[in-house]
Amino acid sequence: MSDTRPGEPDLSSYRDVQLSPDFSELRRRFRRFVFPMTGLFLVWYFVYVLLADYAHGFMSTKVFGNITVALLFGLGQFVSTFAITLLYVRWADQKFDPDAKHLRDQIEGETK
Amino acid sequence: MSSAMSLTGIGLVIVATIGIGLFGLRISRTTSDFYVASRAITPRWNASAISGEYLSAASFLGVAGLVLVNGADMLWFSVGYTVGYLMLLVLVAAPLRRSGAYTLPDFAETRFESAIVRRICSGLVVGIGTLYLLPQLRGAGLTVQTVTGAPPDVGAAVVAIIVVINVAAGGMRSITFVQAFQYWLKLTALATPIFIILIAWRSGDHPVGVLQSLHGAAAEWAEPLSTAGGRDHPLYATYSLLLALCFGTMGLPHVLVRFYTNPDGRAARRTTVVVLALLSLFYLFPPVYAILGRSFAPDLVAGAADTVVLELPSRIFPGTAGDLLGALVAAGAFAAFLSTSSGLTVAIAGVIDQDLLRTRLTRLTGGDYLAVNSFRIAALLAMSVPYVAFRVTGALSLADTVGLAFAVAASTFCPMLVLGIWWRRMSTTGAAAGLIVGGVAASAAALVNVFGAPADGWARALVVQPAAWTMPLAFITVIVVSKLTPNTIPAGTARSMVRLHTPEAVDVDRG
Numbered sequence: 184m185s186d187t188r189p190g191e192p193d194l195s196s197y198r199d200v201q202l203s204p205d206f207s208e209l210r211r212r213f214r215r216f217v218f219p220m221t222g223l224f225l226v227w228y229f230v231y232v233l234l235a236d237y238a239h240g241f242m243s244t245k246v247f248g249n250i251t252v253a254l255l256f257g258l259g260q261f262v263s264t265f266a267i268t269l270l271y272v273r274w275a276d277q278k279f280d281p282d283a284k285h286l287r288d289q290i291e292g293e294t295k
Numbered sequence: 296m297s298s299a300m301s302l303t304g305i306g307l308v309i310v311a312t313i314g315i316g317l318f319g320l321r322i323s324r325t326t327s328d329f330y331v332a333s334r335a336i337t338p339r340w341n342a343s344a345i346s347g348e349y350l351s352a353a354s355f356l357g358v359a360g361l362v363l364v365n366g367a368d369m370l371w372f373s374v375g376y377t378v379g380y381l382m383l384l385v386l387v388a389a390p391l392r393r394s395g396a397y398t399l400p401d402f403a404e405t406r407f408e409s410a411i412v413r414r415i416c417s418g419l420v421v422g423i424g425t426l427y428l429l430p431q432l433r434g435a436g437l438t439v440q441t442v443t444g445a446p447p448d449v450g451a452a453v454v455a456i457i458v459v460i461n462v463a464a465g466g467m468r469s470i471t472f473v474q475a476f477q478y479w480l481k482l483t484a485l486a487t488p489i490f491i492i493l494i495a496w497r498s499g500d501h502p503v504g505v506l507q508s509l510h511g512a513a514a515e516w517a518e519p520l521s522t523a524g525g526r527d528h529p530l531y532a533t534y535s536l537l538l539a540l541c542f543g544t545m546g547l548p549h550v551l552v553r554f555y556t557n558p559d560g561r562a563a564r565r566t567t568v569v570v571l572a573l574l575s576l577f578y579l580f581p582p583v584y585a586i587l588g589r590s591f592a593p594d595l596v597a598g599a600a601d602t603v604v605l606e607l608p609s610r611i612f613p614g615t616a617g618d619l620l621g622a623l624v625a626a627g628a629f630a631a632f633l634s635t636s637s638g639l640t641v642a643i644a645g646v647i648d649q650d651l652l653r654t655r656l657t658r659l660t661g662g663d664y665l666a667v668n669s670f671r672i673a674a675l676l677a678m679s680v681p682y683v684a685f686r687v688t689g690a691l692s693l694a695d696t697v698g699l700a701f702a703v704a705a706s707t708f709c710p711m712l713v714l715g716i717w718w719r720r721m722s723t724t725g726a727a728a729g730l731i732v733g734g735v736a737a738s739a740a741a742l743v744n745v746f747g748a749p750a751d752g753w754a755r756a757l758v759v760q761p762a763a764w765t766m767p768l769a770f771i772t773v774i775v776v777s778k779l780t781p782n783t784i785p786a787g788t789a790r791s792m793v794r795l796h797t798p799e800a801v802d803v804d805r806g
Contacts, residue, residue: 210796214717217385225541228378232371232533261575264378268571271385272564280561283797 205286212282216274224267231256300618301442304626308480309457312633315473338562342569344471345553347478349376349570350577351427351635352434355481355628357694358578360600362585363592368533369585372694373578375540377571379701383545384567389560390716390795391551398646399548399708406715407723408785415730417650419707420548421680422734424643426700426741427547428636428681430693434601435632436685437693441602442625451685454629458636459678462644463671477634478573484627485580488608488620492587495612528756531763536698539762543701546708548642549635587611601693604628640677648673688745695759699741706733706765710773716795718777722784725777733769737761 234241235253244252354376361369396402399420404413435454436447461473544550581604588595588603591610595603605628608620648670656669710729714721740761757764777784785791 206793206796210792213796221382221385224381228374228537229534232530232537260374264381264575265571268381268384268568272568275389275564276561286797 209279209282209286213279216279217271220267220271224263227263228260231260298443300622301625304622305438305442305629308626308629308633309453311476312457312473312630313461315476338565338569340471340475341553341562342566342573343475343478345474345550345566345570346573346577347474347476347481347630347634348549348553348638349574349635350478350481350631351697352431352628352632353694353697354577354581355485355631356434356437356601356604357430357692357697359581359584359588359604360595360602361692361694362582363588363603364596364600368529369694370582371533371536372540372698373581375537375701376544377574377578378541379544380567380570380574382541383550384564387545387712387716388563388567391712392560392563393795393797394791395794398642398649399546399551400646400650402715403711403726406785406791407726408787409723409727412723412727412730414650415727415734416708416711417646419703419730419734420646421643421677422738423546423700423703423707424548424639424677425681425684426703427549427697428639428643428678429684429688429745430691430696431632431636431639432681432685433691433696434628434693437599437601438605438625438628438632441599441605442621448686451682454632454636455678455682458633458640459674461633462637462640462674473637474634477630478577480630481627481634482573482577484623484630485577485584485604487623489580489583491616491620492611528753531756532760535702535756535760535763538766539698539702539705539760541705542709542766543703543705543762545712546704547700548646549638551642553638636678640674643677644670644673647676684745691745696745698760699737699744702760702762702765703734703737703741705762706737706769709766710769714770714773719788719792720777720781720784721773722777722780722782724780724783725773725775728776729769729773732772733765736768737765740765 234256241252354373358369358372361372391402394402394405396405400413400416403416404410407413432451432454433447435450437450439445439450439453440447584604584607588607592603592606595606605621605624608624609617611617612620652669652673707730710733711726714729715726740758743758
């Protein structure tokens with residue numbers, strides 16, 4: 184869609200931004216939050232599968248009534264998926280976007 | 296099952312689909328409308344539309360069928376289908392929006408500055424889309440066959456024709472309305488029979504032995520990682536499936552394009568939260584059908600397991616009540632085929648249009664054609680390939696075929712997107728090599744499956760669930776080849792990185 188391509192500030196300013204500490208900091212902060220979160224969350228799923236197979240005794244422990252550990256963990260996965268999503272959305276809205284906007288204002292100040 | 300009632304139900308869905316499509320047509324005017332609805336859709340509408348589009352034959356019929364045959368492990372299908380959206384959200388959604396590209400090939404071209412990488416991506420979009428459309432057509436054939444006894448070709452042809460007409464007429468804008476409507480229709484169709492069964496049982500009509508059937512001889516079915524249903528190496532298979540579903544969603548062509556219809560990144564995040572809620576709600580129901588099916592339709596375990604959702608209502612309530620519920624479910628199933636097929640067809644047609652047709656049409660006609668007509672021809676082509684594939688391939692479980700589409704996406708677009716967005720030293724050669732190696736490995740596994748997988752053992756496990764080896768293979772290929780060819784790192788990498796990682800534009804209007 185060439186008609187929607189942005190008007191491009193010149194290349195050198197992009198390189199400056201790329202090399203600027205603010206930009207590296209922004210990217211690093213994003214990675215520091217998102218990658219570990221993704222990793223943890225995958226591990227949690229994979230461990231659940233393992234437990235279901237190799238820790239029958241533990242998983243079928245009755246917590247109360249017919250409610251077993253496996254069932255609670257299973258529900259916990261749904262809850263944790265939501266928790267992680269909401270956490271991310273909050274973080275992005277409150278932390279990441281303002282920082283990024285700050286950087287953007289700087290760049291626009293330089294290139295205009 | 297009463298075929299008259301079910302056919303009426305299916306007919307109503309078709310009429311409603313076309314009706315809403317035509318309504319959208321009156322609003323859809325420009326090319327931007329056509330592709331991404333001018334990015335003016337609110338998160339709630341968009342979330343309903345994304346969910347409506349995403350819940351395909353595999354979710355509506357296939358998951359219940361797989362759980363019915365193979366037991367508890369197959370519940371991971373529904374978990375994985377949902378979690379894929381979270382991965383998409385946190386890893387790629389925002390940077391992709393900022394890239395200003397409409398499609399995966401667009402992204403590949405801007406990021407890697409290479410027409411070859413772009414072309415490989417276009418091929419993959421068509422391939423993944425075809426693999427995903429195939430089970431939709433098969434599901435449609437199966438439904439019409441179950442309801443009327445007509446041969447499978449009939450149902451498949453009906454869906455193919457309606458989808459092409461609707462897509463060619465309305466494009467994305469009308470599709471958004473249609474999809475949103477179809478999510479709620481699907482949920483209602485799937486949930487109502489279950490609620491009516493629960494109400495009937497509370498009032499005392501409790502059939503004996505429903506839950507007892509889960510104990511004793513059938514207990515293995517309800518155990519995790521059992522080999523019920525004859526699947527070997529369940530731990531490997533489960534992990535591989537989870538990987539494919541978690542990382543494949545971001546590479547599905549019809550899913551990504553939806554994220555561009557949000558007005559900004561904030562709205563895109565809101566949308567994802569609502570999508571997760573809507574999908575979780577929907578996936579509560581297929582396992583219930585499977586558990587009930589174990590008691591009321593045990594004959595399906597060895598046969599047409601994918602029809603359990605369609606058969607169950609009339610098995611539990613013989614007579615008019617069952618017929619009515621059966622008609623509702625059949626209508627919901629058709630909504631699933633139509634919505635997913637429409638979304639896929641829009642996405643594939645967009646790519647065929649841009650990368651194959653435009654240049655040729657311009658050459659043939661000297662530029663004397665309407666852009667929208669090129670898109671219409673593309674829509675026809677996009678549906679023809681899977682229809683031919685449907686005619687020549689054997690029966691494979693619906694959810695398994697869709698699983699393979701996820702595996703191919705996870706082994707190709709996932710490495711390209713994740714590394715392309717986060718790794719500055721990724722070279723164009725590395726990108727192409729990764730796409731080719733991952734694509735060839737996963738597609739080969741998919742083809743072997745479609746035409747008949749090995750009978751048992753590791754060979755079967757590796758071919759039925761390829762993602763656990765094809766995805767790492769693709770990532771390693773990209774990394775190794777990029778290290779070996781630092782001279783082909785795109786010159787504009789710095790610019791791309793700034794654009795991908797600074798939110799919503801440095802004095803940039805992204806359309």
